[in-house]
Amino acid sequence: MMGPGCEYEHTTDNCETLQCLHTVFDCTPDTADCQTGDCRETVDCQPDTADCQTSDCQSTVDCQPDTADCQTSDCQYTVDCPPATADCQTADCQDTDRRPSYKVPTDCPSDQETRGGPCSWIDTFDQTSLKPGWWWTRQDASHWSLADATGRLRITAPKGALLSGANNARNLLLRTPPNGDYEIETHICFTPTDNYHIAGLLIYEDDDSFLMVGRAFCDTCGGNKIYYDAELNGAMLPLTDPLTVRDTDSAFLRIVREGSTYSGYYSEDGSNWELVARRSGVAIDPVGIGIATFDGNQGAPQIDADFSYFCIREL
Numbered sequence: 001m002m003g004p005g006c007e008y009e010h011t012t013d014n015c016e017t018l019q020c021l022h023t024v025f026d027c028t029p030d031t032a033d034c035q036t037g038d039c040r041e042t043v044d045c046q047p048d049t050a051d052c053q054t055s056d057c058q059s060t061v062d063c064q065p066d067t068a069d070c071q072t073s074d075c076q077y078t079v080d081c082p083p084a085t086a087d088c089q090t091a092d093c094q095d096t097d098r099r100p101s102y103k104v105p106t107d108c109p110s111d112q113e114t115r116g117g118p119c120s121w122i123d124t125f126d127q128t129s130l131k132p133g134w135w136w137t138r139q140d141a142s143h144w145s146l147a148d149a150t151g152r153l154r155i156t157a158p159k160g161a162l163l164s165g166a167n168n169a170r171n172l173l174l175r176t177p178p179n180g181d182y183e184i185e186t187h188i189c190f191t192p193t194d195n196y197h198i199a200g201l202l203i204y205e206d207d208d209s210f211l212m213v214g215r216a217f218c219d220t221c222g223g224n225k226i227y228y229d230a231e232l233n234g235a236m237l238p239l240t241d242p243l244t245v246r247d248t249d250s251a252f253l254r255i256v257r258e259g260s261t262y263s264g265y266y267s268e269d270g271s272n273w274e275l276v277a278r279r280s281g282v283a284i285d286p287v288g289i290g291i292a293t294f295d296g297n298q299g300a301p302q303i304d305a306d307f308s309y310f311c312i313r314e315l
Helices: none
Strands: 121-123 135-137 153-156 172-175 182-189 198-206 209-218 223-232 250-258 261-267 273-279 289-292 306-314
Touching: 153 289, 172 198, 182 198, 182 289, 209 250, 209 261, 209 289, 223 250, 223 261, 223 273, 289 306
Parallel strands: none
Antiparallel strands: 121 306, 135 172, 153 306, 172 289, 182 250, 182 306, 198 209, 198 289, 209 223, 250 261, 261 273
16 A cells, blocks of 8 residues: 655646556656556656657657646657656646646555544545545536546535635535544645645535645644645634644544544544644534535636545444
8 A cells, every 4th residue: 555645746748648647656757657557667758758649658759747638649749848748648738627736646545444533424535436426516627537637536626615605715625424433534735835825624504614634834823734624504613723743744534523523633644643623612513524625716727636546434
């Protein structure tokens, strides 16, 4: 099983298949043969000389990767965009809506059922469709995929928010909560860069009453940290201190419900948990529990959040 970090940059991926995003084990990216699933097979070339349409990376072309149209074998055809904003699934690299402006996470764990004990229900996002029982609130199908990152659900943070009456966040993925006490858990790879990117766990009654524990960015709060946001009947609940953590992109998250008390937790490794904050006496009647990501309605860059699994444990 791969570790929880998210450090691999995608400059040498095969933009036609993206397979090498998930199979780099015993080689460095700049020597990987991105046309096979076995990145242990290396080729004698640098990425800036690779012909991305063939498995023969010794066939060079007269261009730098930041000017390559990765949908053709003629890398001398250039486009007016840097690779960080290129949509490598289309020939139009000026389409920036579906690509992150940061390094693509590639080595997130995909099956964490044993991390906190057996799950009552789990979706490891390793199939071609979501498990039965999920529903979307304000679904935008262009901003989520089970194919872009094997073994993970990728949701591209759209413009929208729930706090402060915005109530326009899209792609809230929810399912019915259990009766009684329970906990929900996930792992994300997400690197927020602008106000108010957020991705994480959601307990949801409606747009005006919800709890959310996630990795987010707030420049006046210290930047990229773990936050616990909440709103009840349209009024924001008192802010809690965000949790400062060492890892800036990978995060295990958990919310534990015990009666009307909802406690948020963070873990770096999925085994050792730290309290983010505890909210008691919360008069919320959730109809859905699940995951979400959005940009806080700020028009921030639309970056990817990779969810490795979603687990429910009845207590």
